[in-house]
Amino acid sequence: MAFNSIEFLLFLPIVFILYWFVARQRRMQNVLLLVASYVFYGWWDWRFLVLIVFTSLCSYGSGLLMQHLDGNRKAQRAVSAANIVVNLAVLGFFKYYNFFVENLNALFSSLLGYQLDWVILNIILPVGISFYTFQALSYSIDVYQHKIKPTRDLVEFCAYISFFPQLVAGPIERATNLLPQFQRARKFDYCAAVDGMRQMLWGFLKKVVVADNCAMIVNGNWHHYQTLPTVSLLLLGVMFTIQIYCDFSGYSDIAIGCARLFGFNLMQNFNFPYFSRSIPEFWRRWHISLMTWFRDYIYFPLGGSRCGKWKIIRNVFIVWCISGLWHGANWTFVCWGLYHASLLAVYNLLGVNTKYKQVVAYGRFLPSLRETLQLVLTFFLAVIGWIIFRAESMTQAIDYLSSMVTNGFFDRSALFGLNYLAMALALFAVEWLQRDKQHALQLPANVVFRYRAARWAVYIFIIFICLSFTGQNQTFIYFQF
16 A cells, blocks of 8 residues: 555545554554554555565564573574575565576576576565565564563564555665654543654655656656757756655654654655765765664674774765665665765765764755755765666666767757656755755644645645646555565
8 A cells, every 4th residue: 555545545544543442552553553564565465464464474573582681692693694594585586586596697698508597586576575674684683782671462573574654665764763663551542643744745745746747857868868958867866866755755744743743753765866066965864764774783793993994984885785675676776875985985985974964954944055066976876876776777877878978068958847846856855955954844833834725735736736737646666576
C-alpha cells in the first residue's frame, strides 16, 4: 500500500480511530499497529510477510539468547554474528542473486563460451527489504554492545520492525529510539498530531506535484538523450535531481508526520540537503538514517576518523562501496558510491570534511557570494552523481556524461518542463526560508501565522495545488531499494 494511493487515504483514518478510541491500552495499541502494519505491507504481496516475520523472529530470538548467555561474550558474539549472517543472506539472495549470477554468466560466456542461463531465477524483490533488514541488524548489534536490553515482548518487537509509516522506505530507525516508544504508554498530543499532519501535507506536495511531474519529463526524455543538446542533458539531470529529492524526502515527511499521529517520534531523515556548501555536508543532510547507520556500524568499527588520513580515505571507500551496493544490484550504484567516495576523499585531503555544521547563511536572508558559489558547486556535483545513479548501465552513464560535452550546446528543443521546474523552485524558496526548521510547514508564530485563518489559507492552497497539478501516479523511487 503506497502513501499516494486511495487505499492509504482510507486505511489511515480507520487505524487512527481504532488506535485512539478503541485500543486505548498500550498492549492493544501495539497489537493494532502490528496487524495494521502487516496489512499495509501485505497489500503489495502477502508472500512478503513471510520474510519480514522470519527476520523479526531471528532478531528477536538472538536478543533473548544473548541475554541468556550474559557474561559469555564469545558466545554472544557468535549469536549476534549468526543473526547478521542469516539476515544478510536473505537480503543477498533476494536482492543480489541474479546480479552476481548474470555477471558470472557473462564471464563464463566470454571466456569459455558456456552459458549459465539455467541458474538464473525469476526472483521478486520484496518491497523495503533493505530498510527493515538494517533495522533488525541494528537491534542485534545494539543488544550485543549493551546499548539496549532485549525485549521479551514479541508483539512490541515485531511492531518495531514492521511499523508501517517507516517500514517501506525509512527512516531506518534504531531500537534505542523507536523500541522504547512501544514500551511506554502513549497519550494523544493534539499539537504533535497537527504538526504531523502539516509535515505530511508538505510531503504529499513534494511527491505528487513536484516529483511525479518531474518524473514524467525525465522518463519521457531519458531514452533519447543522444539526440539532446548539452543544455537539455543538464536540465534533465537537474530534473532528476529534484525528482529524487522530492520523492524520497516527501516519503520521509509523510512517514514522520504519520508516526506523530500515533504518538511516535521518528528521526529526521532529510535536512534540506541541497542547501549544502560541500559534499560532506550534503551527506550529513541526505538520508540521515542510512548515513548514520553506516557511520556507526561500519565506519567507526573500521577506525573511523581516529586513524591516519589514508586509512580514513580507505574507510570512506569501503563504506561507499557498501552504500552503492545497498542501493541496488547494478554497477551504476557501485560507481555512484565510488564517485562520492572520491569526492569525500578530496574534501578530506583539503581538510574541510567536518566544516559547515550550522545551517547556511544562518541569521541572514541571503547567502554570501562565497556561500552561493559553494552551493552551486555542491549542487552540480550532486547532479553528476544522480545522472550515474539514474543510468541503466555504466555504458549509458558514460555515454550520457560524454554527450554533455560533445553534443551541441543549445537548440530550440533544449528547454522542456520549465513549468515544473518553476514549481520546484517555488518549493525550494519556501524550504530556504524554513531551512532552520524541522520541516517547511513548521510555520512561525509571527504576526501573520498566529491567526488560524492565515494558516488554513496555506493548507487549503497546498491541497488545491496537489489536486490540480498531480502528475502521473509514480511509485516511490526508494521502494526498489
